[in-house]
Amino acid sequence: MGLDNYSGVKEINGIEVYYEYYKHAHSKETIVLLHGFLSSTFSFRRVIPLLIKDYNVISVDLPPFGKSGKSSTFIYSYVNMAETVIRLLEMITVNEVILMGHSMGGQISLNVVNNRPDLVKKNILLCSSAYLKKAKLPLIFTSYIPFFHLYVKLWLQRSGVKNNLKNVVYDHSLIDEEMMYGYLSPFLEDDIFKALTKMIRHREGDLPAKVLKQIKTPSLLIWGEHDKVVPLNVGKRLNNDLQHSDLVILKNTGHLVPEERPEDVLSYTREFISS
8 A cells, every 4th residue: 555645734715724635546536524613633533544545535624723724814604614625625636525524524515515516526424513503693793892712712611621522422431631632732822712703703504405405416424323512313304405315323422423433434434435
């Protein structure tokens, strides 16, 4: 097996976008990984070593998360983040990809598919965000209060990384120091909280059902039976609205499917790609 691995940063739409590229010497299929809210490429750490044995893999840190920029001028809407992913793939001359989006990353994937169906062969959604509405006006107005980003920081500090992980992982024995530090480290600098404040203002609602019904790209939905963040009933509704989709339910699994069930993600991905 021949591999050519590297990481890089591209400036797109006025912001630095970090990505990791694992090139497979013989595979023609490229899987693009898009993480969820308050996460990064780190969340795919157990899936990537499995996928790169068979496929080219590109993992992206969506702004403002991970090692990507935290610009004060970037528009943190789903449409713009999807456009940023599209531009990145164009810059590194990759097309006809298979998207794999977890949580918020799933909604970004759906926006990419909706805007550029020619770019995506298939779409894999892991506990994808769906049907969330735009932030309400009082919260948007509140975000303009000076130093509001410090309130965002305080809220995250009070909830705590370990408590947040307990909410997204079914088997709490998986939570160790490495996992906690991996999800904490991007939030040790204040710039991320300023960017999150802008995200509250810019984030539009998830794609409505009438748009989802028009998507023709084949989709595989993989859901944790005990997902507390995006409950299984949301996955079933999404499976109904996406006309070319299948739903797989993983028992004894929460929201953080890439961490909890990497081997199952690989197995169902292989079957979906080859079908």
